[in-house]
Amino acid sequence: MSGQTEEMLKTLLARRKPGFALEAPFYTDEDIFNEDMKHIFGQHWIYVAVEPDVAEPGDAIVVNIGKSSVIITRDDDDAIRAFHNVCRHRGARMIPEGKTMIGNIVCPYHSWTYGIDGALKFAEHMGEDFDPKCRGLKKVAVRSVAGLIFICLAENPPEDIEDMARVMEPYLAPHDLKNTRVAFESDLIEKGNWKLTLENNRECYHCGPNHPELTIPLFAYGFGYAPGTLDEDSQRDAQRYAELATTCHARWEGEGLPSREVEHLDDMVTGFRTERLPIDRSGESQTLDTKAACSVPLGDLKDKAIGGLSFWTQPNSWHHFMGDHIVTFAVFPLDASTTLVRTKWLVHKDAVEGVDYDLQRLTEVWQATNQQDADLVEISQQGATDPAFEAGPYSPYTEGLVEKFAAWYIGRMKAALA
Incomplete structure (x- = not known):
């Protein structure tokens, strides 16, 4: 980072006004x-995959985060491992992005060969003094939290992921993610900065006019509202949601399903939030009729109407866990004005497409919602590049969680530059 960039960034961080959107350079400047x-993304835990992506020994998935490429695989001892996708000979990229199966990791350049434990097994013509033990693949920190795979590129990863795991595993475990499979996966390129993608996700102020599919199962009131602005019908709906949340949380907790809100979005390095949210009507799933999309329940769940467990992590993910399926979302920045959003829909590993679920019905709510969000992020990015852009105030009723994301980001960047 040049001295000029450092001074600009420190100035912007110092003058950030709580309760207001970030200034335009945070969304537009390539140096920032x-x-x-x-x-x-280089120092925090990043959600990248699910254990069903590497269900069996030899399964592998390659994920790119900025200039870094990481191989995630399951070894013969059933342990999940992660390595930099860089050959220890002359640095060639070894496996393209995506899922594959490997017996060994073989560099296509000079055939240096590594085991799925990362150890160098074969390197021809290197001489008698060459020590293969010093040329194994560089390890990347990896942690599965109830089947959600996180990696950290830092040499000293934040230790508080263990605190997050301790809290979250009881919430996630009943959905038994490890015994699911990926029914469908979608990569959507959003024409906006990654922070706009996260900010858009952290509020439902925009949901009513923009998400007609999502607001069938999902109550926007669960993310805040200004009581004085509601008409009579909306006031009744808000009251109905509040009563439903209270009764459902008590019922779910009584059934052994942790449900009440836990919120650490801006007071932990590995920030997170969770809450099991009521689903409208039947209460079963985030579908257009709110009924379960898959007839095979997850885990040992007997009650179909368990709402949707919402789980967010800083800086790049959100997830919805229901009784019949799971939807996970990962955000990967591509450049200052382009972001990849990767969505996976998971069902029980024994569920059969066309028999136990219809793929369109399973995915249609979030397919539509993702595109609607991408359109909103794009117009936000366009506005951030306009000379007339000025950071406006957040709603104290509906955008409190956006403020927590912004506060977390500002705090982590200040700490990095201190």
Whole structure:
């Protein structure tokens, strides 16, 4: 980072006004984007995959985060491992992005060969003094939290992921993610900065006019509202949601399903939030008729009407766990004005498409919602590049969680530059 960029960034961080959107350069400046990749995506735990992506020994998935490429695989001892996708000979990229199966990791350049434990097994013509033990693949920190796979590129990853795991595993365990499979996966390129993608996700102020599919099962009131602005019908709906949340939380907790809100979005390095939210009508699933999309329940869940467990992590994920399926979302910045959103829909591993579920019905709510969000992020990015852009105030009723994301980001960047 040049001295000029450092001074600009420190000035912007110092003058950030709580309760207001970030200034335009945070969304548009390539130098600031590079610092984001270094200090946020290079130093924090990043959600990248699910255990069903590497269900069996030899299964592998390659994920790119900025300039870094990481191989995630399951070894013969059933342990999940992660390595930099860089050959220890002359640095060639070895496996393309995506899922594959490997017996060994073989560099296509000079055939250096590594076991799925990362150890160098074969390197021809290197001489008698060459020690293969010193040329194994570089390890990447990896942690599965109830089947959600996180990696950290830092040499000293934040230790508080263990605190997050301790809280979250009881919430996630009943859905038995490890015994699911990925029924469908979608990569959507959003024409906006990654922070706009996260900010859009952290509020439902925009849901009513923009998400006609999502607001069938999902109550926007669960993310805050201004009581004085509601008409009579909306007031009744808000009251109905509040009563439903209270009774459902008590019932679910009584059934052994942790449900009440836990919120650490801006007071932990590995920030997170969770809450089991009521689903409208039947209460079963985030579908257009709110009924379960898959007839095979997850885990040992007997009650179909268990709402949707919402789980967010800083800086790049959100997830919805229901009784019949799971939807996970990962955000990967591509450049200052482009972001990849990767969505996976998971069902029980024994569920059969066309028999136990219809793929369109399973995915249609979030397919539509993702595209609607991408359109909103795009117009937000366009506005951030306009000379007339000025950071406006957040709603104290509906955008409190956006403020927590912004506060977390500002705090982590300040700590990195201190």
